[in-house]
Amino acid sequence: MSTAAASVPPIHRECRACGSLRQLAGRTAVVTGGGRGLGAAIAVRLAEAGANLVLASRSLDELDHVAGQARGCGAEVSARICDVTDDDLVRRLFAGLPGDRVDVLVNCAGTNRPEPFLAVTPATFDHIIAVNVRGAFAASQAAAECMVKQGTGGSIVNVTSQMGHVGAANRSVYCASKHALEGLTKALAVELAPHGIRVNSVAPTFIETAMTRGYLTPESRAAALADIPLGRFGTASEVAEAVAFLAGPASSLITGTSLLADGGWTAH
Numbered sequence: 001m002s003t004a005a006a007s008v009p010p011i012h013r014e015c016r017a018c019g020s021l022r023q024l025a026g027r028t029a030v031v032t033g034g035g036r037g038l039g040a041a042i043a044v045r046l047a048e049a050g051a052n053l054v055l056a057s058r059s060l061d062e063l064d065h066v067a068g069q070a071r072g073c074g075a076e077v078s079a080r081i082c083d084v085t086d087d088d089l090v091r092r093l094f095a096g097l098p099g100d101r102v103d104v105l106v107n108c109a110g111t112n113r114p115e116p117f118l119a120v121t122p123a124t125f126d127h128i129i130a131v132n133v134r135g136a137f138a139a140s141q142a143a144a145e146c147m148v149k150q151g152t153g154g155s156i157v158n159v160t161s162q163m164g165h166v167g168a169a170n171r172s173v174y175c176a177s178k179h180a181l182e183g184l185t186k187a188l189a190v191e192l193a194p195h196g197i198r199v200n201s202v203a204p205t206f207i208e209t210a211m212t213r214g215y216l217t218p219e220s221r222a223a224a225l226a227d228i229p230l231g232r233f234g235t236a237s238e239v240a241e242a243v244a245f246l247a248g249p250a251s252s253l254i255t256g257t258s259l260l261a262d263g264g265w266t267a268h
Contacts, residue, residue: 023248025050030093030102032084032139033109035062037209038159040069041236042106045244047075051104056082056093084109084135094142101150104247105143107136107181108159114215117172125173132177137184140199144192153196157246158185159239160201162262178203182258189256198255202242205262206233229264 029046033039035057043055047070055063055070055077063079070077082093094102111131113124140156147154163171164178182201189199206212206224212233216224225231242261245251260266 022050027103028052028101029104030054031106031108032056035059035066038236038239039108040066041240042108042243044069045240047073049244049248052076054078054080054097056080058083084139085130087138090138090142094146102143102146103154105139105156106243107139109135112174114170116170120173128173128177133180136181140188144197147197148195155247156199157243158201160203162203162205162265164203165266186256193255200246200254201258202239203258203260204234204239205265207236207239208233209236227265234261
């Protein structure tokens with residue numbers, strides 16, 4: 001793989017002051033898992049697009065840092081502590097939204113515990129499914145209720161994974177959860193379309209984040225790169241661009257689709 005092929009292309013954005021890329025101006029976006037990694041990058045990108053934000057995470061310290069970055073883009077930001085596995089907390093999150101409205105929901109809260117299938121415990125299974133599936137279901141349901149009541153439509157974007165389209169060793173529960181979330185995406189797209197609510201997913205390949213650095217060994221990193229035709233892992237900014245596209249009016253005819261930001265992993 002040549003150096004040119006494996007390099008990360010720059011992401012060009014026009015100055016936000018000119019307003020040319022502020023396609024989400026005046027809209028409110030809720031981002032779960034918005035305190036770090038992909039969620040943080042997505043939150044800042046939506047703020048650059050003009051959205052006001054409600055950021056949800058289990059750590060207020062992490063949220064405060066991201067909120068400061070988003071406010072630097074001119075966004076109004078509300079940071080809320082919310083564990084998506086707690087249905088009551090999710091309901092409270094959407095019951096107290098600024099202006100009582102939500103136009104965009106990004107389900108980015110997620111977890112993974114790679115381990116051999118024969119070693120998976122019921123506790124591990126329940127935890128991954130609770131965060132990755134039930135949490136997204138609860139947030140989507142609460143957001144959709146608000147959107148239907150508003151009568152102005154909306155966009156729900158689920159951050160899934162290339163593992164929601166394929167299988168992999170040592171990721172049985174993670175794959176199951178992401179396949180489930182892809183199925184939920186399609187079902188909600190069909191059911192909510194009459195209300196003008198679009199539901200899509202972004203399915204990334206391995207992304208350079210604190211979570212991936214924590215469990216990728218040199219050997220597993222090399223093996224993963226060998227399966228990505230573009231020859232590199234993705235960046236949080238690249239995923240954020242895909243989410244911003246699906247959240248905004250440029251994708252107004254797109255629903256029930258998974259945007260595979262996977263460097264070609266699933267193409268072979």
